[in-house]
Amino acid sequence: MNVEIFVQNVKHFATLKGVSPTAACKESGVGTSFLPDVKRGRQPSIDKFERLASYLGTTVSELLGEADPGLGGPPQRYLVMRFNGLSPESQDKIMTFLEYLVAEESKKNVSDSDTKGNK
Template sequence: MDKEKFVQNIKAYCALRGIKPTVACRESGAGRSFLTSLTINGSIPSVEKVQLLAQYLGTTTSELIGECPPNTPVFPEHPDLMLRYDKLSKEAQQEVMAFIEFKTAQEAKPVKGSIPLESLGDTRPAGVKEMEALREETEDS
């Protein structure tokens, strides 16, 4: 086992989840001094501790120790954005996703032969125009 790769993977998975490696080691049950034992003392970790840490970090032991490539990218292109997104409330996350979908649709190129949206006229659901007219009448009264 490549200990340097193992330590790098621990730090990478912790960064993805926005937690400190020492916190992950302590909370997983591997022990607060787990990384120190690996890096400074050169000790070989027990299978049990590696399994505890992998389970806590949401990965497999094989991925964590570097035997096989991860199923998901360990290093996202913009980890700071992911960490900030994860700290938002569920409602705020939904708003962010709606905005991303809006911007994606805005930048989408029309398919050849498609009808331009502007030529379709009013595309609101049925009854919306009538509801607006009623609202305007009640506001004017």
């Protein structure tokens, strides 16, 4: 494991979530000494890596720098960063609009499958 890349990735994902790396470690349950321990060469359990990755909304592979998080998907980190920069009121509006879009897509998919089934 490249410790420098790991620590850099934790800082990056914590920033996207709108918290400090120390707060991310504490709130994920891995403990506030997690990053200093890793920097000193201590090898934590995979469970701790998984808890931190889950809290940060990523994968262990992405935290370790083994996977490219930008492959094949929307620019999620950018969206999360922008969302976190909004006021709570604006975040509520975005969530309402998102739920509307999901409902519309769901209706469209049901309608499309009904049309295909009648042919």
